[in-house]
Amino acid sequence: MDRATGPVPVARSRRPRSSATPYLFLLPGVAIFVIAIIWPALQAFRMSFYHWQIMAGAISQWIGVDNYVRAFRDPAFWLSLSNSGIYMLATVIPQMAIGLFIAVLLKRRSPSQPLFRVLYYLPVITSWVVVSLLFKYLFADRGLVNFTLHDFLHLMHSDVSWLSERGTALIVICLLGIWKGVGWSMMIYLAALQGVPESLEEAALVDGAGPWQRFRAVTLPAINPATVFLSVMLVIGGLNVFASVELVTGGGPVGQTDVVLSYMYTQAFRYLDFGYGSAIAVILAVLVFVLAVLQLRITRDRGEELA
Amino acid sequence: MKRSQRIGLAVATAAAISLVIAGCSGSSTDSATGTKASPITLTFWGSYGNGGNSTQQDALNKTLIPAFEKANPGITVKYVDIAYDSLLQKLTTSAAGGQLPDLVRADLGWVPQFAQLGVLAPLSDTMSDYKTLAAADYPGSVATNLYKGKYYGLPLDTNTRVLITSQAALDKAGVSAPPKTFADLEAMGAKLKGTGVDLFADSGLGAWNISPWIWSGGGDITNADETKATGYLNSPQNVQTIQMLVDLYKEKLIPNLITGNQGATGTSDGLPKTQYATIFDGPWMAGIWGGQYPAFKPIYSPIPAGAGGSISVVGGEDIVQTASSTHAAAAQKFIRFTQSEQFQIAMAKTGQMTVQPALADQQAQIAAYYSVYSDQLKTAKSRVASPNQSKIDTVLSTSLTPAFLGKTSVSAALDGAASQIDALLAGS
């Protein structure tokens, strides 16, 4: 394989005279990031050790790791964590696979290509409020899905009350997540596919490789950075699922479909228990971070990615 | 490092830094109200926006506030509309930053919660005429402002739930009038069996949903001091009342909307479509049906009576003044103004029911169905005025749902709920 597109063997010889340069490139971004994200995050972390009083100037009581202990003993928290986990496991791979499939179909220039790109991107830009409302109607007891499966195709004996039980309600939420997220993955892959040099594909063609072999041997490795990026982002996004759950089931029936963020939101902004809410947020953040670093580590073994 | 590089980096850095600096200089516009006696601006947050229907906001901004400002020279009221679903979050973050408005139109469930946090001024201490003003309002509405012996607000508008019945469903059951008692209701249920029409529908098992049943059945949720639920919530009367509902649920006369099925037809659609025979709901439904189901003629009647009579639950909003307001006197003037006939009647015309029984007749002339609500309000009770009210709601619905689903007995469910609520009441 032509090394031209491989990750750069970063110039080690340059090190002595480039000492300040990378830091200057990082400075403005990192400064804003530290002030606006990291500093508040540390504050939220601090909150998690208090029975935190929201009022400005109020004295909060230090309770050590009590909020964390409480979370580990709280069955509702574990249920919400397992729901988030299920959502993540069920949505990440379909989004990537379907997104890549569409991107491959749409990478070539043709008169209809921009139109298709927009159509597939529409779910991404349509607001969560609207799509959640619509899914709720589609999967209502007397909705279009039941009508199609039961009355029209006769695949079922009776209507399924999709949103009345945890299992079926999670299916609806996962379908919504995949449907809305496919366009996003497609975009990343479209951008990545532009970077696959035609010369490589042509070379493989000359070698007599079939389309699938060419795809596996040339295209997939070349878009590996995008795959790594997507898998990390979608795992993070999957465990942080929130809006769709709030809007479709509201965590119901009776908290059965609560996910970590909806449970956390209820604790913080409905019960005003910010200490506990923060502890839940910290647990989730640590979990997600560890997963992300692991993913990057694993992929680095194959490529030369930075983790 | 070369010059062009430095310039490039400098530009980017400068852009980043200027963001912070621009913010520093760009603020401090709202603090026009200095120490002088010159114009006071009161900020008032609420959600009169009402889903894009601007009549309430227009009444406030175009009629009422100008009238108040005219009568009180030197005071300007700036109303800020915030989406209902977001108001609690906005209030919370603003309280954390110490940047609250002077006045808030608060959902009555939030008042004890914010009072506990020290966000609100105790009006029963700071307003000399508080007792007089409160005496003119429905006692159930006033009670929502109570926290630890002090009152933190005054009722602004009120509502309650009454029984709403579909004529078409009555016809199907062969019944002439809406059920007046629990017994009537059960009898009607027997006649509706097999018609495909559900007897009664509701969208949950929280305090708002379940209290009218419990109170009308002769039971209670807590003792009068609101310090204990055990012995009250799990009383034999309540077991009997809830068992009646559970039996109806098992006979499929109450749909699983009540146990949290978000896919079931909502009450506002199910009633006019004759999918449901009866529901409990508030005075806002008339406006919704008027637009969506113009042909539908709902029948309004009191909550079916049980051993305890016909007793419903108080809803609505209170007006509160924040403890941090630097214009307490002016804010209290506006609070008094909200209790005036002018304010109450103008808002009643936009669908916000008056909090004063004395104005009920005048209100009934605006719309006849109001009188059913104002009659119901005379005996309606408020939910437990506890900072943990929303947690109590969660306890009620998570405990009762398994009883409806047949996973536990009603008495076990109520025992469990009562002990959890005991803890919540003690905690506050």
Next chain:
Amino acid sequence: MTALAPRLRARPRAAAGAATTFRYVVLIAGAIVMVTPFAYMVATSFQGQAYVLTLPPQFIPSHPTTANYTTALGAQNFALYFLNSAIVTIISTALSVLLSSMMAFAFARFRFRGREVIFRILLAGLTIPAVMLLIPQYILARDLHLLDSLTGLIFFYVAGSLSLNTFLLRGFLASVPAELDQAMQVDGATAWTRYWRLALPLAKPAIATATIFTFLNGWDEYPIALTLINNPDHSTLPLAIANYQGQNATQWGLVFAASLIAVIPVIIVFLVFQRYFVQGLTAGAVKG
């Protein structure tokens, strides 16, 4: 290239035709699934309030009206909110893409002390639930005098998008051929020149992607705007649209109409920037 051409043509025409047909069938079927909700939203926005959200769903309004659009456009200060949203989103997108591409360039092109740590800190930024930051960010905004100002929104929107963009762009910038970079360096080009003249142009598809995403996120952002903005004159579109949702009733036709007007700039940005997704940009540069 010329040697290849005959081989490519040697593929049986019928098979190629069938493949194209298959491609279009799949694409169209998929597009229908993707577009249906949006079509429903369009249909509902032209439906009279009384007939909104009936079951079964109506895709052709039974009582068509443009009333929702005239109400949305006429109500409150729609034009002002639109302008506010545009100012905030355009500035924050431009700044975010600039700053994050600079960071991505540093990560992709240099080895330096603290590289891994800094990158991990950025990554951590993605893992913190944004909702939990609202209160600390509000207090920070108060202390920096950024409350109730568009500048404050820009500040937090830039900060909030840096992690994702840096992470995205880093991968793409790393795959820009090293030979070119080294060649430019030999010619005496500074790091800034290599970033500005070489890396950025070659990473156009990725920059376009980052722009599209950042614009969309800024344009739709709600929680921070809700938290920071008090004065209606500084409202953005999502705040205005949320106010159409009521406690007991929502005029969905109005919400959908307003959302559709709001989505137009997002589509325009998408159409403009997706044109940079052209295969061969990088490859061409290698040959050149």
